[in-house]
Amino acid sequence: MIRSTIRTALFGVAALAMSASLAVAQTHTSSKFSGAKVNAGTVTHTVKDGKNVLTLSSEFQIPDTPDPHWQIVDSKGSTYLLQRLGVKSLGGLAKDRINQSITLPAYIKDVAKVQIYCAWAEAVLGEASFPAPMMTTTDR
Secondary structure: OHHHHHHHHHHHHHHHHHHHHHHHHOOEEOOOOEOOOOOOOOEEEEEEOOEEEEEEOOOOOOOOOOOEEEEEEOOOOOEEEEEEOEEEEOOEEEEEEEOOEEEOOOOOOEEEEEEEEEOOOOEEEEEEEEEEEEEOOOOO
């Protein structure tokens, strides 16, 4: 009985240590943004409550363009145009407020690059890459 209790406690400690190391391992930071209009800051990939989240660093500055968006490039080269960077206010675009983070939709299976894309001009303003594609699902 005592051995069983000790074994259960040891398994519990091991499971806790593994989950803590997995939480640390699920944070990845990209290279610095580089491009025609965006040349500062990075993006970090984390898993929060089972969802994949990308967050821009504090050094990132929203480009002075009409319609910048988050755009994701996966390992196969497919692109996904997502949320607008600027937060709309009653009077239009609030340039001092941006969507600093985005939760990735479930249909995006991995992230190789994050681009800032101007939907109005149909141009990539800057991009940041991860050293290896960030897998966003575990059901492979």
